[in-house]
Amino acid sequence: MSGEERDAVYRRCISTYGADAQIDMILEEMSELAKALLKNRRAKKHSQSRIDAIVDELADVKIMERQMELLFTCSDDVECRVDFKVQRQSKRLDELNE
Numbered sequence: 001m002s003g004e005e006r007d008a009v010y011r012r013c014i015s016t017y018g019a020d021a022q023i024d025m026i027l028e029e030m031s032e033l034a035k036a037l038l039k040n041r042r043a044k045k046h047s048q049s050r051i052d053a054i055v056d057e058l059a060d061v062k063i064m065e066r067q068m069e070l071l072f073t074c075s076d077d078v079e080c081r082v083d084f085k086v087q088r089q090s091k092r093l094d095e096l097n098e
Contacts, residue, residue: 010067019071026064033057 014022036057040050069075 006066007070010063010070014067014071022064022067022071026061026068029057029060029064033061 017025033054036050036053040046040054043050069078
């Protein structure tokens with residue numbers, strides 16, 4: 001599925017369920033991801049089922065994150081901030097290795 005096709009579905013979700021419901025949904029999905037990560041960290045052995053749960057929750061968060069970009073019309077702004085923050089982190093890492 002192309003990015004444009006995904007975005008069309010995401011826009012339909014926002015239109016069908018409403019902005020508030022989708023905002024609630026991203027909060028729920030982020031909470032579920034946190035829970036899956038904590039469960040995996042507490043485990044003495046990392047099972048494939050726990051990794052699969054993390055993958056599922058990451059996918060859910062990614063889907064909802066994109067819906068938030070569309071809802072708030074801020075994709076370009078988010079990308080700029082990501083670039084800025086990654087570059088800043090890269091400099092910090094370089095300074096640690098000096």
